[in-house]
Amino acid sequence: MSYIIEVEDLWKRFPMRRDRPGFKEFFVNLPKFINRDSNSYFWALKGISIKVEKGECVGIIGKNGAGKSTLLSLILGNVYPTRGRVSVSEKITPLLELGAGFHPDMTGRENILINGVLLGLTKNEVMERMEDIIAFSDISDFINLPVRTYSTGMYLRLAFSVAIHMDPKLLLIDEILSVGDEAFQKKSRDALLNLINGGVTTIFASHQMSAIKEICHRAIWLDGGEIRAEGEPERVVEEYLRYPG
Amino acid sequence: MKFLNNREFRRKKDLLWLLTKKEITLKYKRTFLGIFWSLLNPILFAIVLFIAFKIFMRIQMENYTFFLLAALFPWNWFSASIIISTGTLIGNVSLIKKVIFPRHFLIIATVLAQLINLVFAMPIIVAFSYYYGEGPGINWLLIVPILIAIQFTVTIGICLMVSVINAYFRDMEYIIGIIITMLFWMTPIIYPLDVIPEAYRIYLILNPLTYLITAWRDIFMSNSINWSNIIVSFGISLVFFLSGIFIFQRLGRSLDEVI
Numbered sequence: 001m002s003y004i005i006e007v008e009d010l011w012k013r014f015p016m017r018r019d020r021p022g023f024k025e026f027f028v029n030l031p032k033f034i035n036r037d038s039n040s041y042f043w044a045l046k047g048i049s050i051k052v053e054k055g056e057c058v059g060i061i062g063k064n065g066a067g068k069s070t071l072l073s074l075i076l077g078n079v080y081p082t083r084g085r086v087s088v089s090e091k092i093t094p095l096l097e098l099g100a101g102f103h104p105d106m107t108g109r110e111n112i113l114i115n116g117v118l119l120g121l122t123k124n125e126v127m128e129r130m131e132d133i134i135a136f137s138d139i140s141d142f143i144n145l146p147v148r149t150y151s152t153g154m155y156l157r158l159a160f161s162v163a164i165h166m167d168p169k170l171l172l173i174d175e176i177l178s179v180g181d182e183a184f185q186k187k188s189r190d191a192l193l194n195l196i197n198g199g200v201t202t203i204f205a206s207h208q209m210s211a212i213k214e215i216c217h218r219a220i221w222l223d224g225g226e227i228r229a230e231g232e233p234e235r236v237v238e239e240y241l242r243y244p245g
Numbered sequence: 246m247k248f249l250n251n252r253e254f255r256r257k258k259d260l261l262w263l264l265t266k267k268e269i270t271l272k273y274k275r276t277f278l279g280i281f282w283s284l285l286n287p288i289l290f291a292i293v294l295f296i297a298f299k300i301f302m303r304i305q306m307e308n309y310t311f312f313l314l315a316a317l318f319p320w321n322w323f324s325a326s327i328i329i330s331t332g333t334l335i336g337n338v339s340l341i342k343k344v345i346f347p348r349h350f351l352i353i354a355t356v357l358a359q360l361i362n363l364v365f366a367m368p369i370i371v372a373f374s375y376y377y378g379e380g381p382g383i384n385w386l387l388i389v390p391i392l393i394a395i396q397f398t399v400t401i402g403i404c405l406m407v408s409v410i411n412a413y414f415r416d417m418e419y420i421i422g423i424i425i426t427m428l429f430w431m432t433p434i435i436y437p438l439d440v441i442p443e444a445y446r447i448y449l450i451l452n453p454l455t456y457l458i459t460a461w462r463d464i465f466m467s468n469s470i471n472w473s474n475i476i477v478s479f480g481i482s483l484v485f486f487l488s489g490i491f492i493f494q495r496l497g498r499s500l501d502e503v504i
Contacts, residue, residue: 014502076345079501092345100343103267105274114263118344122252123259 002089004170004201005052005075010084012070012225016040044070046225047084052203057196059216059233060205061240066222068205072096072172075203090201093119093168098179099159104148108139108158111147115162129165136191137161138184153180164191171195171202209237261350261357268358283362284369287317294435306437308466311373315465316434316458318366319392323400323454324425326359330404331411331421338504348500349493352404356397363393370465382468391475392461399453399482402489409496412503432458453481 045067052058060068073079074086076094101118102111112133116126134143137158142150150158156179179188189211196202196215206212212219212233219236221228228243229236273279291313299309306312333351334341341348374381411417432454433441441449449455457478463469 073342073501078342078345080498094344097339097343100339101337103271105271106267110267114267117256117260117263118340118346120256122256123263 002054003051004054004056004088004090005050005203006085006087007048007050007071007075008085010045010048010071010074010086011043011082012045012067012074012079013041013043013082016042044225045074048222048225048227050220050227052201054201055199056218057202057204057216059212059219060203060222061207061209061212061219061237062222062228067225068222069096069174071222072174072203072205076172088170090170091120092170092172093163093166094172095160095163096172096174098156098163102147102155102159105146107146108134108137108143108150112158112162115159116166119163119166121166133158133161133165136165136187153184156180157184160188164188164195168195168200171200171204173202173204173206175206175208209241213237257347257350260346261354264350264354265357268354269361272358280361280365283321284365287314287321287366288369291317298435308377311377311466312437312462313435314366314373315370315462316432318363318370319396319458319461320429320432320434320454322359322363323396324429325362326356326400326404327407327421328425329359330355330408331418332408333404334408334412334500335415335504341504342501348497349405352408352493353401356400356404360393360397374465378466379468384468384470385464388460388464388470388475392457392464395475395479395482396457398486399457399478402482402485402487403453405489405493406485409493409500412500413496428452428454433462434458437462450477450481453478453485456481 048067048071050058060071062068070079072094073096074081075088076092076096077086077088099111099115101115103114106114109130112130113123113126116129116133117123121129134140137154137160139150139154139158142154147155147158160179173192179185193215202215204212204216216233218231219233220230221236221240229239269280273282276282278285291310294313295310298304299306330352333355334348337351340346340351371381407417407421411421431452438449438455438459455478456474460471460474460478463471463474
């Protein structure tokens, strides 16, 4: 069996002090800086190994700060591992942030085009899908207006609609199932389920346990950068919910 | 030409074009004069310089307005690209963190978008050339693209450097402001190259624009080509280009940790 994603003994650390001290602080705290422990790092991931088969839907659960988003960024390739290896043998469609790259002063149409190309299509391919994307997002009246005039819900609906029309082969999703009103939430969940049932490999990080149980074939519980449990979604979610920490 | 039909190549081309178009259209969106600001800016500046140096300081030089504009338009492409690209990476956080695409495209798009100003300025330069001289010669068709290519190369190199350095070291933005001002006065823009004393000329090679601006002026004002200037500026531009790529790749790896 060939794997779409292979993650081997993955470690990632971030420097603890995210803001470099300025000149003033430097002089005020000079003695402290001289004796500073230069090895203060935060390990976001500590030796993670995951293999994902084609067509599988893997749910990732865990508390805030457990390393879910870092893991997704590493798989996407925006973040380099400190140690270990990530290999991905398929084009990735990231849904890590809806509307990443949308510009408020551009119209809905213009944003669809640039977002679609950023997510991996050619201009012509986006143009072919344009009407479908607009129809799915339900904002046809506003589509030629700048995005800054949209309500939050409309903005997210448009962004979600672009993302699911990209013919994804491998989807990375970071907590976005709750988009828009009830009706659109159902619509978006159905669309995602369609993709997953159609054989799209999916990595899905979420706090919505019902969604994990419903959609995923396998769940992984991350805790403090390590895999705490892995397997049947029902069982892993149970364990996670029972865990007091 | 099989690779031109390659889908990934077409996608990259579309992406670069769309990013460039976005830069161009957004820059003056919601302004009344729009793209004309890019022409007004150097023209008004040229008028002020003309008053200061020609009328007040009484510099003895013919066609001083044309002399200024022939250098100011290319200079503007350079300086605007650098000032804008300093903030390009830190201004596109969500794209860089959440989408995967070649990040240097953002910088290339910025530089290409500023090139449009030079293109818009060409009719003005042509008009001046007819008014003060014999008009543009056939050699413009060869030299103007070459000079654009050289300036593009050096500008891209510097923009890659400053944009990524600024992500780690935000003082860069202010340093760039000072350097651009200093560079303006240290480049033969408001004075010709030959007023610089022989002893100092050697240091001019440190300034990537000295020979380039001189070459622009040669072609615009007298249809003349000084190949040694062009070759020197090409050499300098390559050095900046390669260092830019090197620094961008090196620092780009942990970009996500600092923006």
